[in-house]
Amino acid sequence: MNLLSKLLAAAVAIGGFAAVSPAYSLDKPTGDVILTVRGPDLKNANVAGTAQFDRDMLRALEQRTGTMETPWTSGKVEFSGPLLRAVLKAAGAHGQSLKIVALNDYSADVPFEDADKLDTMLALTMNGKDMSVREKGPLFLIYPFDLDPSLYNEKYFSRSVWQIKDIEVSE
Structure with a gap:
């Protein structure tokens, strides 16, 4: 077998191995569910x-902590929680838009790129x-108001939903 044939055989073997290797699996929650991610093509769905x-x-995912002022709190406050992109990655979610839904059904549309390009977090603690x-x-x-003061404006304030229960991913 010549070198080109060997390389082609190796590439096919590696590709075949990747195709049969198990996908990332998201465990089922054992405690109270506080967040549900929905979407047409979640790669790592774990319940229905x-x-x-x-x-x-959520605590097991990549975390961020930031101390900042917000329009909704007094003085500087420390927030901590998983990065939004880590939650979406764990769910195997891909898309263009996120609808962030609160317990009272208030919602805001958030571009998917806000998760990819900004260190947005789903704060669990204050x-x-x-x-x-x-x-x-x-x-x-x-939003990372502490890292980028230009985000401190109404555009991002309106996307900063609290009492979140659902994230709906769409194309």
Whole structure:
């Protein structure tokens, strides 16, 4: 076998291996579900075609902590939680737009690129404490106002949904 044939055989073998290797699997939540990601083509759905997360599952993802002022809090506040892109990656979600839905059914449309290009987080804690519904929890979409002051404007404020329960992904 010549070198070209060997390289082609190796490429086919590697490609074949990748095709049969198991996909990333999202465990089912064992605690109370606080977030459900929905979409037409979630690669890692774990419950009835959706990706559901409990608090521990969200804590296991890549996290961000930031101390910042917001229009909804007094003074500087520390927020911490998983990066939005980490949640979407865990769900195997791809698309162009996100509809972020709150417990009271308020929603905001957020470009998918806000998750990819900005360090947006789904804050689970404020000043080190889990956020209750009364305190804008269980999840609050926080833009990185501390890293990029140009984001501190009405465009991003309107996308900063609190009391999040669902994320709907669309093309």
